[in-house]
Amino acid sequence: MISTKKSLLYDEAGNSFIVGLVRLIGSKNKIETALLRETVNKLEQEIYERQQTEKRLCRHSNALQQLVQSEKLQHDDFKIAIEYITEVASLGLDVERVSVWLYTEKRLGIQCIDLYQRENNYHSHGLELFVCDFPNYFQALKEEQVIAVSNVHSDRRTSEFSETYTTPLGITSMLDARIWSRGEVIGVVCCEHLGVQRQWTLEEESFISSISDFVRLVIESRDRKIAEEALRQSEMQLRQQTQQLEEALKELQHTQVQMLQNEKMSSLGQLVAGVAHEINNPVNFIYGNIAPAHDYIHNLLNLIQLYQEYYPDPIPVIQSKIVAIDLEFLMEDLPKLLSSIKIGAERIQQIVVSLRNFSRLDEAEYKAVDIHEGIDSTLLILDNRLKARPDRPAIQIIKEYDNLPLIECYAGQLNQVFMNILTNAIDALEERHQQQSQQKTKPSLGVILIRTKIINKNQITIKIADNGLGIPEKIKQRIFDPFFTTKPIGKGTGMGMSISYQIVTKNHHGTIECISSPHQGTAFVIVIPLKQQHFVQ
Structure with missing residues (x-):
């Protein structure tokens, strides 16, 4: 009869092994010897397999540790x-x-x-x-x-x-x-x-699954870097497009003066429309990439939060990297940065729409349009001049729009009239503020009122008024004369209000009137018909 006893022991290095004790009880015949040999063989095989398993686990552990600690x-x-x-x-x-x-x-x-x-x-x-x-x-x-x-x-x-x-x-x-x-x-x-x-073995299957996870992390890290780079490129392109738009608007203003002098209104319309088209394509590209970039960043931040939740105590290398990049600030600021880019892109899109509306200068036929849309487009183009400056507060715009129907007109030409009147109103308010500064009197808020109204079933009126210094009677009598200007050389051509008069009276069969007196502000009242068909016939 055979009695066996097995014990699991560990050496100084921490490796485990099995020690077996075999004891024969009774006579030592051949059968007992065979049983003893079989038992010893099983023990040896078990010890060997255990050692091999320990070696594999040791290799796996060392390999995974290498990956965790590797830079x-x-x-x-x-x-x-x-x-x-x-x-x-x-x-x-x-x-x-x-x-x-x-x-x-x-x-x-x-x-x-x-x-x-x-x-x-x-x-x-x-x-x-x-x-x-x-x-x-x-x-x-x-x-x-x-x-x-x-x-x-x-x-x-x-x-x-x-x-x-x-x-x-x-x-x-x-x-x-x-x-x-x-x-x-x-x-x-x-x-x-x-x-x-x-x-x-199951241990090897578990190990290769861990290797797969490491590959996934590297791939996701690469994708995150690609997304961040795309975001940086989009931001750079957005800045470039914004700068180009500002330069284009400045160039447009200079070109506009020259064209007004030569009465080439159609060419101006083509220029503005072209600028709007060239800006619109790259802006749409940038805006279209913001949504997927937001999704990528959201997923990556969620992944980081999961790691922080399940692995709150990272290894020193990762912890030092977290401190170096200020991970908490990065996770908080990155969505804000993306939101700012989106707001900027939407702002450019609004400007592009305004440029397109404003550029209807080359239309050869009357078209039914929303007059308010033309006024708003002109205000958006002039927005930079309406903002607060170090030497004066912002100019307030008050809109009192009636529920107007669509008006048959040359939309681009009327936009030019609005531009001329609003530009003169801004100039008057800035002149008043300079005078108040020189006299050291308390500055008052500059206001421009824009009011539209239906007069009757055939006509509407558009009133644009400011609370500037007003216009003396002698100057008011000549305000629609060609080449008449009170502005310094280089700032005015004397053609703006003259052309506006021609556009309203001859091209739209309406009237334009200047109402003003010193220190009482100035108002321009435009009256035009709803439809031009009667006059065309």
Whole structure:
């Protein structure tokens, strides 16, 4: 009879091993000797398997520790990080070949971004595998987190590779783990064993899953950097477009004066429309990228929060990086930065719409339009002059709009009239403020009132009034005369109000009247018909 006793012990290095005690009870016959030998063999096999398991776990632990502590995974070069992971995985699993594959853009197959061959320490990439050629494998990739195959030729999941891939390369066993990110499979980590078939253990399956997670983190880090760079590029483009728009508006103002002098109103319309078109395309591109950039950033910030929740005590390398980049401030400020970019893009879009509305100078026929839209477009173009400045407060705009129908008119020409009157009103308010500053009197708020009203079933009136210094009677009598101006040389051409008079009276069969007296402000009252058909006939 045989009595056995097994004990689990640890050496000084912390490695575990089993010590067995076998005792014979009774006579030592052949049967007992055979039983003893069988028991000893089982114990030896169990000890060996236990030691092998300990070695594998030690390799896995060391490999994962290397990845956690390595600065290569934080490297800006995506290729360096992936190559390091495949090398560490090869050593940790003791396999000859480790590769990383990612789905192509249309998900018709996967492409190898790195294949590491340990024998010659060589990295390669570029090979593609298509779903239509290997349907069983790709189906398994959808359904299984880990594909553990000891015999690649007989297993249905990998037998499709035999003729063209595994047999020529001498691959007998495969251990693959899919890469899962943002709710879908984006690729796979593949480990290929050469030689005698290999039975994969649960520990090895767990290890390759961890390797897959590291690859996912590197990919998401790369995508985040790409998104941040795209955001920076969008911000830079937005600034450039804003600067170009400001320069275009300044150029437009200078060009406008010259065109007014030469009475080339149609050319001005073409110029403004062209500027609006050129600005609109890149602004739409920038605005269109803001939403996906917001989603990317939101997902990345959620991921960081999850890591902070489940891993509140990161390793020193990560902790120092968190402090260096001020992660808390970054997570708080990044959404605000994106919101600012969106507001800027929307502002430019509004200006583009205003430029298009204002540029109807070359229309050869009367069209039914919203007069208020033209006034608002003109105000938006003049917005920079209405804002507060160091030497004066902002000019207040008061709108009293009636419920007007669409008006038949040359919209661009009326916009030019609004521009001339509003520009003169702003000049008058600035002159009044300068006078108050010189006299050291309390400055009063500059106000421009814009009122529209239906007079009768055939006419409307548009009144634009300011609370400036007003106009003396002698000057008021000549205000619509060609080339008459009270402004210094270089600031006025004397054509603005003259052209406005022609536009209202001759082109629109209406009237324009200036009502003003010194220190009582100035008002221009325009009356035009609702429809021009009667006059055309």
